[in-house]
Amino acid sequence: MSALNANLIGVPGGRAKLQTPALVVDLDVMERNIAAMSAHAKAQGISLRPHAKTHKCAEIARRQIAVGALGVCCAKLGEAEALAEAGIESLLLTSPVVTEAGIARLMALNAKARELIVAVDNPDIATRLAAAAEASGRKLNVLADLDPGMSRTGIAPDDRAIALVEKMAKSPSLIWRGLQCYAGQAQHTENRKDRSEQSLAVLKKVADVRDALAAKGLNAEIISGGGTGTFDIDPDAHVLNELQVGSYIFMDKQYNEVWEKDGERPAFETSLFVQMTVISANREGLATTDAGFKSFATDAGTPALASGAPEGASYFYFGDEQGGIVYPSTNAKLVPGDLLSARVPHCDPTVNLYDVIHAVRGDVLEAIWPIEARGKSA
Amino acid sequence: MSALNANLIGVPGGRAKLQTPALVVDLDVMERNIAAMSAHAKAQGISLRPHAKTHKCAEIARRQIAVGALGVCCAKLGEAEALAEAGIESLLLTSPVVTEAGIARLMALNAKARELIVAVDNPDIATRLAAAAEASGRKLNVLADLDPGMSRTGIAPDDRAIALVEKMAKSPSLIWRGLQCYAGQAQHTENRKDRSEQSLAVLKKVADVRDALAAKGLNAEIISGGGTGTFDIDPDAHVLNELQVGSYIFMDKQYNEVWEKDGERPAFETSLFVQMTVISANREGLATTDAGFKSFATDAGTPALASGAPEGASYFYFGDEQGGIVYPSTNAKLVPGDLLSARVPHCDPTVNLYDVIHAVRGDVLEAIWPIEARGKSA
Numbered sequence: 008m009s010a011l012n013a014n015l016i017g018v019p020g021g022r023a024k025l026q027t028p029a030l031v032v033d034l035d036v037m038e039r040n041i042a043a044m045s046a047h048a049k050a051q052g053i054s055l056r057p058h059a060k061t062h063k064c065a066e067i068a069r070r071q072i073a074v075g076a077l078g079v080c081c082a083k084l085g086e087a088e089a090l091a092e093a094g095i096e097s098l099l100l101t102s103p104v105v106t107e108a109g110i111a112r113l114m115a116l117n118a119k120a121r122e123l124i125v126a127v128d129n130p131d132i133a134t135r136l137a138a139a140a141e142a143s144g145r146k147l148n149v150l151a152d153l154d155p156g157m158s159r160t161g162i163a164p165d166d167r168a169i170a171l172v173e174k175m176a177k178s179p180s181l182i183w184r185g186l187q188c189y190a191g192q193a194q195h196t197e198n199r200k201d202r203s204e205q206s207l208a209v210l211k212k213v214a215d216v217r218d219a220l221a222a223k224g225l226n227a228e229i230i231s232g233g234g235t236g237t238f239d240i241d242p243d244a245h246v247l248n249e250l251q252v253g254s255y256i257f258m259d260k261q262y263n264e265v266w267e268k269d270g271e272r273p274a275f276e277t278s279l280f281v282q283m284t285v286i287s288a289n290r291e292g293l294a295t296t297d298a299g300f301k302s303f304a305t306d307a308g309t310p311a312l313a314s315g316a317p318e319g320a321s322y323f324y325f326g327d328e329q330g331g332i333v334y335p336s337t338n339a340k341l342v343p344g345d346l347l348s349a350r351v352p353h354c355d356p357t358v359n360l361y362d363v364i365h366a367v368r369g370d371v372l373e374a375i376w377p378i379e380a381r382g383k384s385a
Numbered sequence: 386m387s388a389l390n391a392n393l394i395g396v397p398g399g400r401a402k403l404q405t406p407a408l409v410v411d412l413d414v415m416e417r418n419i420a421a422m423s424a425h426a427k428a429q430g431i432s433l434r435p436h437a438k439t440h441k442c443a444e445i446a447r448r449q450i451a452v453g454a455l456g457v458c459c460a461k462l463g464e465a466e467a468l469a470e471a472g473i474e475s476l477l478l479t480s481p482v483v484t485e486a487g488i489a490r491l492m493a494l495n496a497k498a499r500e501l502i503v504a505v506d507n508p509d510i511a512t513r514l515a516a517a518a519e520a521s522g523r524k525l526n527v528l529a530d531l532d533p534g535m536s537r538t539g540i541a542p543d544d545r546a547i548a549l550v551e552k553m554a555k556s557p558s559l560i561w562r563g564l565q566c567y568a569g570q571a572q573h574t575e576n577r578k579d580r581s582e583q584s585l586a587v588l589k590k591v592a593d594v595r596d597a598l599a600a601k602g603l604n605a606e607i608i609s610g611g612g613t614g615t616f617d618i619d620p621d622a623h624v625l626n627e628l629q630v631g632s633y634i635f636m637d638k639q640y641n642e643v644w645e646k647d648g649e650r651p652a653f654e655t656s657l658f659v660q661m662t663v664i665s666a667n668r669e670g671l672a673t674t675d676a677g678f679k680s681f682a683t684d685a686g687t688p689a690l691a692s693g694a695p696e697g698a699s700y701f702y703f704g705d706e707q708g709g710i711v712y713p714s715t716n717a718k719l720v721p722g723d724l725l726s727a728r729v730p731h732c733d734p735t736v737n738l739y740d741v742i743h744a745v746r747g748d749v750l751e752a753i754w755p756i757e758a759r760g761k762s763a
Contacts, residue, residue: 011463011763026463026486026763060705082706083675085389102675102706103664105721108404128665129721158668159703167667191704286481287506287538289545295537297461297480300734301762305684306702324684325537326569327438327733328460328480328762343483343507355705356678360737362760381760382740384679384706385389385404 012365013375021372022365023346027284028298030361031348032257034368036278037067040256043275044238045074048250051242056080056099056231058253061355063380064364065093067256072097078122080231080251084112085383087123093379096121099231101187101251103152103160105132114143124229126152126187128162133175141180149181150229153188153216155209161188164212169219176225185229188213189251194236195261197268206237210246217246236265239274259354261307277350280313281357282365283330285345292336296322296347299329303349304356315347322349359384390743391753399750400743401724405662406676408739409726410635412746414656415445418634421653422616423452426628429620434458434477434609436631439733441758442742443471445634450475456500458609458629462490463761465501471757474499477609479565479629481530481538483510492521502607504530504565506540511553519558527559528607531566531594533587539566542590547597554603563607566591567629572614573639575646584615588624595624614643617652637732639685655728658691659735660743661708663723670714674700674725677707681727682734693725700727737762 012029015021022031048055057071060082068079068090078097081087087098098120104113117123117140127133127149140147151172154161162168168186176183193205210232217227233241233250235258241247254262257279266273283298303310303324310322312332320334332341351357358364359381366374390407393399400409426433435449438460446457446468456475459465465476476498482491495501495518505511505527518525529550532539540546546564554561571583588610595605611619611628613636619625632640635657644651661676681688681702688700690710698712710719729735736742737759744752 024486026484026490028762103721105664106404106662108402112404128667132721154667158671159673159707159709160665162667284484286483289506289532289540290536293536297762300682300684300731301737301760304678305682306678327737329537331537343481343510353678359679359705360760360762382679382738384406384675384738 012372015372016374017371020370022367022370025282025365025372027282027346028302029282029365030358030363031280031282031365031367033278033280034366034373036276037256040258040275040278041070041074044252044255047238049075053242053247054249056249056251057256058082058101058251059090059380060086061253062256062358063089063378063383064376065090065095065379066376068095077249081380083384084109084116085385086380088112088116089380089383091116091120098123099150100125101189102126103128103132110135110139114139117145117147118143122148124148124150124184126150126160127171127175128152128154128160130171130174133171133178133181137178137180146180146182148184149175150185150187150231151175151183153186153213155188155190155192157192159191164188164216168216172220172225173223183225185227185231186213186216188232189234190232190237191234194234195265196236197265199269199271202236203240206240207244210241210244214244214246235262235275254354257354259307259357260311260350260352263350277313279351279354280348281310281351282346282348285332285341285343285347286329288341288343292334294332294341294345295325296330296332297328299324300327302360303351304353304360306356307353310349310351313348313350315345317341390750393750394752395749398748400745400748403660403743403750405660405724406680407660407743408736408741409658409660409743409745411656411658412744412751414654415634418636418653418656419448419452422630422633425616427453431620431625432627434627434629435634436460436479436629437468437758438464439631440634440736441467441756441761442754443468443473443757444754446473455627459758461762462487462494463763464758466490466494467758467761469494469498476501477528478503479567480504481506481510488513488517492517495523495525496521500526502526502528502562504528504538505549505553506530506532506538508549508552511549511556511559515556515558524558524560526562527553528563528565528609529553531564531591533566533568533570535570537569542566542594546594550598550603551601561603563605563609564591564594566610567612568610568615569612572612573643574614575643577647577649580614581618584618585622588619588622592622592624613640613653632732635732637685637735638689638728638730641728657729657732657736658726659688659729660724660726663710663719663721663725664707666719666721670712672710672719672723673703674708674710675706677702678705680738681729682731682738684734685731688727688729691726691728693723695719
């Protein structure tokens with residue numbers, strides 16, 4: 008089954024023959040996005056540690072690392088395990104690992120990875136990690152995760168953070184590397200000034216923690232955070248020394264709107280699409296495609312039609328397996344077999360629905376990449 | 386990676402040690418649901434051809450067939466291929482197959498399956514299927530799919546349907562088996578009387594087509610349709626002779642509400658849960674779990690907490706990887722490592738996020754079943 012569409016690799020016009028729904032990345036565009044972010048980071052003197060939760064794909068991680076990324080971030084232990092298995096050697100796990108079995112898996116991964124760093128936001132967990140690392144015989148790299156104010160993860164950026172760092176820095180089996188703070192709340196703020204103020208207010212608190220630690224002789228080597236929405240705002244604050252940007256490689260409807268609603272051109276181009284096929288069209292001005300709730304994550308609205316649709320058409324979810332295309336019935340009629348593509352509402356959870364990415368250049372399917380960490384949420 | 390949690394099978398208390406997020410089915414409950422639907426069908430003299438788009442799992446299909454189901458329905462060709470590969474011998478493909486490559490795959494599946502039936506809603510596609518079946522050397526079983534009024538798939542239940550059936554019945558390489566009509570729009574109508582009226586109005590049109598065909602000597606052997614929402618409404622109309630029920634095995638928040646909002650007890654019990662773990666809890670009255678947009682399909686709202694949460698707690702989506710649990714801070718505090726479970730908003734697309742189902746009985750993990758057709762949307 009995994010060989011579906013493999014016969015089309017390299018065939019002229021192969022893109023138009025994909026069995027669908029298919030997740031498609033336009034290589035020319037993605038390569039421009041990767042190069043642009045790399046150039047930006049170099050110009051700003053900031054490092055990149057892109058977040059692999061967006062793509063979950065070792066081939067894309069390799070391409071990011073090839074142009075200078077330090078390694079990649081992972082949101083889940085299973086994601087890190089899958090990417091390590093596929094050869095990615097430097098991994099920052101941005102979420103806490105808290106269960107006994109999870110900590111055992113973390114130690115097994117630490118024994119294999121060239122570099123594994125994990126975010127910690129709780130002193131009791133730090134104690135348990137230190138004990139496990141000591142028992143494992145290999146020290147564990149840790150960052151203190153600071154709460155940016157939304158309290159999803161992170162310890163309060165005050166005395167509590169200082170105490171956590173002091174504890175970890177003292178532990179003989181932990182290597183305290185620095186701080187993490189991801190201001191998730193700022194990334195999708197649609198006014199640039201507001202977005203900037205939100206992010207910089209958070210970074211100010213991170214700087215305070217950094218300075219208080221430095222006064223105690225604890226110098227953070229790594230200060231990691233940021234995202235696609237603030238990639239060109241955060242470097243100016245000179246607090247973060249690496250960016251955890253993820254969505255810039257693909258861009259989705261939601262991230263495009265961050266710029267578009269503010270009247271700006273999005274900083275990166277859309278490279279990710281779902282390609283779908285009309286399977287039924289028995290009523291005027293309406294066609295049904297083969298992509299519904301199981302082919303798009305729905306948390307950020309509906310897909311935006313990108314190609315193949317009549318003028319004035321729009322997509323609506325038509326159940327688990329199907330999408331509806333409604334269009335002025337005076338326009339060219341869609342018929343079964345017609346191909347359409349759409350920008351996805353939200354890239355990360357949409358990518359997580361697919362086993363493979365179809366990498367296309369123009370009309371040619373150049374490769375099919377496994378999404379090694381798909382579904383590895385545990 | 387696929388061995389995650391396999392060490393817990395049969396271990397007392399193993400359910401509470403699952404690495405999460407984990408999709409969990411309570412076997413006692415699912416078995417009662419399967420038995421209840423089977424008893425209902427026998428009492429009503431109607432057959433069952435349950436829809437596998439809900440579970441995508443060969444083991445569950447086998448259990449449905451073991452208590453009398455004729456086979457299973459599949460929504461997609463890839464789903465049918467995966468279940469056939471796993472040993473399911475009788476498959477009804479309920480959506481049209483329209484592309485050249487899709488028709489070739491359909492013929493390959495037809496060559497292998499004991500019984501494959503496919504729904505057709507377009508005379509041009511019927512012509513192409515007939516040609517492909519003739520070239521393949523094996524006849525293809527077909528149903529005419531009738532539009533229940535929502536025009537997602539199906540041909541209008543009038544002269545157009547009659548003409549389509551006549552065409553297919555005449556074809557030497559097709560075997561016309563009957564009609565399909567799925568009134569999707571009626572399944573979630575929350576007032577029983579309205580639901581009943583909607584479904585019976587559709588079935589009346591199906592009966593008219595059936596009778597018009599019979600007058601021409603074309604007797605439908607199969608008339609397939611219905612769903613969990615109308616399972617106890619449709620048999621009274623004596624039009625359908627088989628039900629394509631799906632969600633009854635699991636039940637989800639959305640289907641429970643079909644009955645609950647009407648003041649009735651749901652006809653089946655909830656057997657499906659997502660189990661999750663608290664990973665961070667640094668603010669009073671708030672905890673963060675490891676299950677977000679990548680662990681629940683979000684098209685039908687938020688999960689309903691089922692176990693492990695303090696009194697008065699509720700779940701909110703806290704991004705791609707995390708869920709928030711908000712609760713009165715006067716109640717017992719959640720700490721990292723605490724386990725919670727939730728009913729899912731919508732079972733079908735949530736199941737499609739997971740590679741395996743953890744089958745539990747009480748506190749014991751009895752088995753881990755692969756979801757063979759997960760992601761097989763093409």
